[in-house]
Amino acid sequence: MLSVRVFFKKQGALSYISHLDLNRAVLRAFARSELPVVYSEGFNPHPRLTFSQPMSLFQESLTEIFDFKVDPDIPYDEIQNKLSAALPKALEITKVAAPVKKLTEITYALYYITIMGDTAKVADILKGEIVVFRSTKSKSEYVDISNQIKSADVINIDGGVRIEAVLSTSPTDYLNPQYIIDYLSKNIEAFDSKILRVKMYDSDMKEFE
Amino acid sequence: MKFNLNLFEKILNNVDKPGRYIGGEFGETVKSKIDGEVSVAFCFPDTYEIGMSNLGMKILYGALNAEDFIRCERCFAPWIDMEAQLRENNLPLFTLESKTPLSEFDVVAFSMQYELCYTNVLNMLSLADIPLLAKDRDESYPLILGGGHCTYNSEPMADFFDIISIGEGEIVLPSLMGLYRQCRDEGVLKQEFLQRATKVDGMYVPSLYEVEYKDDGTLKSFTPKNGAPAKITKAIVENLDEAYYPSNPIVPYLSTIHDRIMLEVFRGCIRGCRFCQAGMVYRPYREKSADKLNLLAVDCVKNTGYNEISLLSLSISDYSELPKLTDEMLKWTDEKKINISLPSMRVDSFYKDLMEKVMSVRQSGITFAPEAGSQRLRDVINKNISEEDILKACDVAFAGGKDAIKLYFINGLPTETDEDIVAIPQLAKKIVDHYFASPYRQKGKSISVTVSVSCFVPKPFTPFQWFGQNNIEELIRKQKLLSTSIESKRISHKWHEAKVSRLEAIFSRGNRRLSEVLVEAHRRGMRFDSWDEFYDYSKWIQIFDDCGVAMSFYAEREIPFDELLPWDHIDCGVSKEFLIKEAKKSIEGTVTPDCRTQCSGCGANKLGGVRRCCL
Structure with missing residues (x-):
């Protein structure tokens, strides 16, 4: 049995597809590829497929991951070829390799958050407390998310800013970058935002592989 | 732009x-x-x-x-x-x-x-x-x-x-x-x-x-x-085996209503239910061969990655090669973890072997369509099934561990009386009793019977095209009568909105004068009328009123056989003489056998076609 880690880009058309739909698209690609994907045991067997922390609708990423297993073993480049042919064109695979660390060890991610607005004001806001209203299944509360922002560089670009932010992205401590945008547009004039996930890191800020 | x-x-x-x-x-x-x-x-x-x-x-x-x-x-x-x-x-x-x-x-x-x-x-x-x-x-x-x-x-x-x-x-x-x-x-x-x-x-x-x-x-x-x-x-495809079929259809990201492979098995129908437009206008009956279908199924699975294949047709159990097709497919679908589903079963051809082949164990329920509660009315509509057939099919379902039966009926059919309506819950009750008397009843389990009732809509090119639809008040009265006649808590009742069926009837039998109504409706922002959240019957009444067009003229009127119909210039294969003959037989309560038992000369075979009902 061989463990497989697929790195792919979620851009363009794919950013309008929900995580659930993307998950299903990959399952169907498995079936089309005729790769010997390993299934779960039990009453209703299905391929064992795990994604890295999913992104919200409209967000883009240069570095998404899904893991699965094949049995018998086949070379990674063959897996990449077969899977690429079976996936929708918009889903671009950048690398297929053996997993180095567990997906749960992803701790941070670097995001480029672009927004039309005043650079100085944005930088100023990001220095202070950022209290947002967060609702989950179990509770709804006001929380300060500034401690989930490991670093944030504000760079002036044409007509707006790019925030290069490293945010908590572990399964237990995940900050959706949309909260930062919502906070900004509530407090200053800011519009036309875009979110791009650029890199993922482990707890030592080493690029996740 | x-x-x-x-x-x-x-x-x-x-x-x-x-x-x-x-x-x-x-x-x-x-x-x-x-x-x-x-x-x-x-x-x-x-x-x-x-x-x-x-x-x-x-x-x-x-x-x-x-x-x-x-x-x-x-x-x-x-x-x-x-x-x-x-x-x-x-x-x-x-x-x-x-x-x-x-x-x-x-x-x-x-x-x-x-x-x-x-x-x-x-x-x-x-x-x-x-x-x-x-x-x-x-x-x-x-x-x-x-x-x-x-x-x-x-x-x-x-x-x-x-x-x-x-x-x-x-x-x-x-x-x-x-x-x-x-x-x-x-x-x-x-x-x-x-x-x-x-x-x-x-x-x-x-x-x-x-x-x-x-x-x-x-x-x-x-x-x-x-x-x-x-x-x-109308144009038809004579040989379905040779016609184009999409074995590499688009696989949507979003989950759609029918998110599976659809394998069309035949066109047309040998049954001749007198309310059913599809059963008439898709004649002549033409089958695909089991060999061709099996090959297509393999291709579809390979090209799409779907894990479910639905065999599609008007009444799938009428397919002459069904046992062969399901056997051939099961040789490879089980191993690939692919389910086969049959969406349209008749009670008189639902047998154990078939159910075991195609029913997922996870489905707890099964649906049948008796369409009418009384034998008299089932004969009027030419459904050609008996109460015994229905109970036998339920037996098969019970034996297979099903404990939810859904039944489709139509309210407001021609010649319908209150006795026919009351017969619907009575039939449902018989099924409930049948379950408790059944040797297949599982200990500690009960049964649920859902009675789902739509309203009769007279459709062009059916023997019932000349009959009027009941008015709204009458349809609603009948729905209430049905509801209050239910005596078991194991029976539930669902119904289709009469107000929606009325608009459907109006446009079904409409003529060119309705285009003006449609333009006005569009001008007033009407759209998505088939969606409950947008359907607004009171607005439609206003639009028809303002256009000076009577809704009842189109929906409720009984049309004489010798009247020129708005669709008389279309030839769907089935002759008007046949439809008149069937309409007259329906009033007498006389049934017509299915096309395989005996050709009733509907006329559609003049269009040609191979692997037909009769040659």
Whole structure:
């Protein structure tokens, strides 16, 4: 049995597809590829497929991951070829390799958050407390998310800013970058935002592989 | 209007389910624009999720794109939020593949599967900046083409279309596009092209007919002009094994209504239920061979990655090679973890072996359609099943561990009395009692029977086309009577809104005078009438009133056999004489055997076809 880690880009058309739909698209690609994907045991067997922390609708990423297993073993480049042919064109695979660390060890991610607005004001806001209203299944509360922002560089670009932010992205401590945008547009004039996930890191800020 | 892609991407952020509008799915055909091509925007006047579940659209999208000179792209009715964004930002309605405005296509084709989509057709034309009425469109506009189930009486929509394609399109539509290209090469104008188009099988050009009415609103005459044929005979595919079939359909990202492989097994129906339009207009009965279907199934699975195959037809258990087909498929589907499902079972042919082959153990329920509660009324509608058949089918279901039975019925059928209504819950009660007396009853388990009742809608080309629909009050009274006659808490009752069925009846038997009503309805913002959240019957009453058109004339009137019908110029194969004979037999309560037992001479076999019901 061989463990497989697929790195792919979620851009363009794919950013309008929900995580659930993307998950299903990959399952169907498995079936089309005729790769010997390993299934779960039990009453209703299905391929064992795990994604890295999913992104919200409209967000883009240069570095998404899904893991699965094949049995018998086949070379990674063959897996990449077969899977690429079976996936929708918009889903671009950048690398297929053996997993180095567990997906749960992803701790941070670097995001480029672009927004039309005043650079100085944005930088100023990001220095202070950022209290947002967060609702989950179990509770709804006001929380300060500034401690989930490991670093944030504000760079002036044409007509707006790019925030290069490293945010908590572990399964237990995940900050959706949309909260930062919502906070900004509530407090200053800011519009036309875009979110791009650029890199993922482990707890030592080493690029996740 | 130029299509602004940047603006489009921005508005996608403001709508629900943006995946509906982006295309790019696996299996999509994207062709580059080439000289001499014929471009077709294939429009489905409902949401993406519904349109992408339509087999007809899959077949025609594939059949048209299979021709090198045709570039066919898709378009669906935008949801309310998207429509608001398009109008606000002055963006025209566009296709998914190349994001091209509809108005830039040579042909804009609409598939009309149910009458309540008519307002959506008009709304889509208006979103595309295309004048609604055919007479207001000059040479600069695309050709507007209609097709689909509704076209057997498309008169309410006749004024909006240049051509309406009657019958099965996979062979004749590419021919029509070929003629279009030829006429364009020759510099022929639209009017001349339309006249030539009538020579292609099944093509109806509404503008080539003059309609006159009598004072009472009924038709006086329907006269062809400029050499148009007096009768338009629907087009059929004679040999389904040889016809194009989409074995590599688009696999949507979004989950659609029928998110599985649809394998069409045969066309037509041997049964002849007298209320059923599909059972008449899709005749002659023609089967595909089991060998061909099995090969197609293999291809479909390979190309799509779906894990469910639905065998599609009007009454699947009538397929003469069903045991062979299911056996052949099970040889490979089990191993690939693929389920086979049969969506339409008759009680008289539901047997244990079949159930074990195709029923998923996870499904707890099963659905049958007795349509009427009493034997008398089942004979009137020619359902040809007995109470014994129904209970036997339930036995099979119980033996297979099913403990939920759903039954379909129709209220308001011709000759229906209160006794017939009360017989519905009585039949449900018999099933409940049957369960408790059954040796298959599982300890500690109970049964639920759901009675789902729709309202009778008289449909063109059925023996019941001459009968009126009950008025709303009567339909509602009958629903209440049924509800109060239920004596067991194990029986639940669901019903279809009478107000919706009434509009359906009006447009089903409508004539060209309804086009004015549709224009007014569109002007007042009516759309998505088949969606509960948008259907507003009180508005429709107001619109009909303001247009001076009586709803009851179309819905409730009993039509004499000798009256000229708005759809008499269409020949669907089945003869009017046959329909009259069947209507008379229904009043006597006499049944007609199915076509395999004995040919009743409906006339459809004159159209040809191979692997038919009788030869």
